[in-house]
Amino acid sequence: MKRNRSMIIAFAGPATIFFLATFIYPIFRTLVMSFFSIQEITDPISKWKFNGIGNYVSLLQTPLYVTSWINLFKIFVIGGCITLGVSLLLAVILKSGVHGKGFFQAAIYLPNVISAVAMATMWIQYVFNSSYGFLTTFFRALHLDFLANIQWLDADHKFWALLLSYCFGMIGHFMLIWVSGIERISPDFYEAASIDGAGKVSQFFRITLPLLRGIFRTNIIMWSISVSGFFIWSKLFSPISADTSTVVPMIYMYDKLFGAENTGDVVRDAGSAAAIGVMLCLFIVIVFTIVNKLIKNDDLEF
Amino acid sequence: MKSKKKEQNFVGSYSLRKELSLVPSYLVLVLWVGFTAVILLWVIAASLSTTSDIFTGNVFGFTSGVHIENYARAWTAGNVSVFFMNSLIYSVISCALLILVCAPYSYVLQRFQFPGSKLIKTTLAATTGVPVIMVIIPLYMIVARAGLLRDPIPNRIVLIVLFVATKIPYTTIFLMAYFENISRSYEEAAAIDGCHPIKTFWKIVFPMAQGGLITVTIFNFVNIWNEYFLSLMFVNSDSLRPVALGLFSMINSMQYSGDWSGLFASVIIVFLPTFILYVCLSKYIVGGLTGGVKG
Numbered sequence: 001m002k003r004n005r006s007m008i009i010a011f012a013g014p015a016t017i018f019f020l021a022t023f024i025y026p027i028f029r030t031l032v033m034s035f036f037s038i039q040e041i042t043d044p045i046s047k048w049k050f051n052g053i054g055n056y057v058s059l060l061q062t063p064l065y066v067t068s069w070i071n072l073f074k075i076f077v078i079g080g081c082i083t084l085g086v087s088l089l090l091a092v093i094l095k096s097g098v099h100g101k102g103f104f105q106a107a108i109y110l111p112n113v114i115s116a117v118a119m120a121t122m123w124i125q126y127v128f129n130s131s132y133g134f135l136t137t138f139f140r141a142l143h144l145d146f147l148a149n150i151q152w153l154d155a156d157h158k159f160w161a162l163l164l165s166y167c168f169g170m171i172g173h174f175m176l177i178w179v180s181g182i183e184r185i186s187p188d189f190y191e192a193a194s195i196d197g198a199g200k201v202s203q204f205f206r207i208t209l210p211l212l213r214g215i216f217r218t219n220i221i222m223w224s225i226s227v228s229g230f231f232i233w234s235k236l237f238s239p240i241s242a243d244t245s246t247v248v249p250m251i252y253m254y255d256k257l258f259g260a261e262n263t264g265d266v267v268r269d270a271g272s273a274a275a276i277g278v279m280l281c282l283f284i285v286i287v288f289t290i291v292n293k294l295i296k297n298d299d300l301e302f
Numbered sequence: 303m304k305s306k307k308k309e310q311n312f313v314g315s316y317s318l319r320k321e322l323s324l325v326p327s328y329l330v331l332v333l334w335v336g337f338t339a340v341i342l343l344w345v346i347a348a349s350l351s352t353t354s355d356i357f358t359g360n361v362f363g364f365t366s367g368v369h370i371e372n373y374a375r376a377w378t379a380g381n382v383s384v385f386f387m388n389s390l391i392y393s394v395i396s397c398a399l400l401i402l403v404c405a406p407y408s409y410v411l412q413r414f415q416f417p418g419s420k421l422i423k424t425t426l427a428a429t430t431g432v433p434v435i436m437v438i439i440p441l442y443m444i445v446a447r448a449g450l451l452r453d454p455i456p457n458r459i460v461l462i463v464l465f466v467a468t469k470i471p472y473t474t475i476f477l478m479a480y481f482e483n484i485s486r487s488y489e490e491a492a493a494i495d496g497c498h499p500i501k502t503f504w505k506i507v508f509p510m511a512q513g514g515l516i517t518v519t520i521f522n523f524v525n526i527w528n529e530y531f532l533s534l535m536f537v538n539s540d541s542l543r544p545v546a547l548g549l550f551s552m553i554n555s556m557q558y559s560g561d562w563s564g565l566f567a568s569v570i571i572v573f574l575p576t577f578i579l580y581v582c583l584s585k586y587i588v589g590g591l592t593g594g595v596k597g
Binding site: 005006007008011012014016018022023026027041044089093097098104106107108109111112113115118121122123131132200221225228229231236239257270273274276277278280281288 | 320323324327328330331334335338339340341342344345348356357358359403404406407409410411414416418419422425426429431432433434435436437438439440441442443446447463464467468470471474498499500503524527528530531534535545546549550553554562565566569572573576577579580584587
């Protein structure tokens with residue numbers, strides 16, 4: 001027992017101290033900072049000015065910041081429906097008894113191991129290109145000129161181009177998680193349903209979906225976490241400055257912290273940047289709470 | 303066993319009908335994978351052609367031959383070698399440190415009850431959902447004020463420490479599921495033989511968790527290799543940039559240099575390590591995701 005204790009201290013002690021110092025302490029410090037006005041991120045505490053909820057109020061009165069949240073919500077809701085829906089469809093297809101499941105699974109997951117910078121470059125430079133791009137060439141071959149002529153990267157379509165390419169990359173990951181959920185459903189259910197004459201579609205709605213409730217909840221929460229960190233894709237679609245069609249809170253936060261290169265309307269303020277962090281955290285907490293309320297724990301054992 | 307045999311007979315007699323009913327499924331999968339393949343093949347072709355071929359839409363023609371020298375140019379003149387080595391240093395060292403810190407940590411948290419162990423576990427699980435920006439602002443403040451970003455070596459160490467710090471909750475929680483599946487009987491036997499528990503862990507339990515250790519290392523490696531945001535904040539000089547940052551700066555300078563085929567060659571070079579890792583070890587990724595998830 002005594003020897004176990006020395007091991008626990010050796011294994012857990014330094015790690016816990018490191019975790020507290022680099023994770024827990026900064027979280028509280030960010031929370032405190034969000035109530036202060038801090039012009040330069042490197043200012044000593046003596047130069048901080050208490051500002052109450054002033055940072056939050058002024059942020060919410062800034063149109064660009066509000067736009068960034070509207071964009072984030074659009075990505076969360078519309079992108080969430082696309083990503084979770086398509087990934088579930090692909091998972092169900094993979095589990096329907098097709099040959100080469102392993103290959104398809106690996107190929108669909110592949111975009112997840114590619115750097116976002118490389119992925120976005122492929123989309124922007126090739127798929128969305130208006131002269132030799134994939135979509136243009138493809139629709140022109142089908143003589144669907146009205147689709148071929150869409151300028152994907154102009155101000156009107158940029159957001160949708162961004163959303164589409166982002167979701168494409170995320171689908172593989174969620175698909176694998178759906179597959180793992182479906183794999184844990186006993187085949188007896190499907191066998192019994194087939195004998196009773198239930199078709200594939202009604203089997204999906206009456207067996208698969210209800211039994212996947214737990215995974216559904218996990219996936220929504222995981223989606224909210226990945227969406228809250230949305231940064232690099234937006235940066236690649238609008239590399240020079242934050243623009244209203246693609247700005248998200250993280251982009252705005254970065255400009256608050258280090259100043260934007262070209263716009264004078266973002267005033268540097270580390271306190272507000274911290275407040276944005278807190279709001280993003282709240283977003284996840286709210287999603288988590290709502291999802292847990294709406295989707296109750298599985299009362300079915302399987 | 304019996305039901306399995308029945309199922310096989312059932313499938314056997316309806317095989318053709320079943321395959322026909324799967325046609326729409328195959329169609330969706332083939333189109334999806336085909337689209338992915340077309341994008342990748344286009345980038346590979348573009349990396350082997352010339353900038354003018356790219357802009358006239360002729361990348362698959364190779365009218366002026368195959369330009370392998372694009373890769374050499376990107377590697378040396380485009381500085382890809384620098385980004386590549388930086389990312390390699392950051393990912394390999396961070397992954398090794400993560401295993402060294404998190405494997406023992408996760409093991410004692412899973413195996414033993416001690417004061418605070420429950421609180422630590424809950425906190426670790428909760429922090430896997432905390433956006434990285436919540437921890438990064440104060441850390442930047444401390445690091446910048448201490449002047450640690452002025453010299454290359456401290457700057458590199460800061461980056462590695464940050465990569466490790468931000469991945470500790472995820473790695474520890476992930477590994478706990480694996481230690482849970484390893485029977486305690488080995489440790490008990492070793493204890494009877496008088497082996498110190500620390501030695502028992504490294505010699506017996508640690509090797510048995512190999513599958514989980516490999517899986518989590520792949521995830522960490524891919525994440526750190528492709529990492530962008532932390533490096534953007536903390537990297538202070540061009541020579542310390544990892545691949546994602548390097549690629550991004552290349553893209554931004556494209557309007558001056560105009561070397562598009564070189565850019566696509568760089569994209570492929572940057573993509574290769576994670577791709578090779580993925581092809582060789584994809585069973586660990588699929589197994590890791592499907593094994594570690596709790597509904």
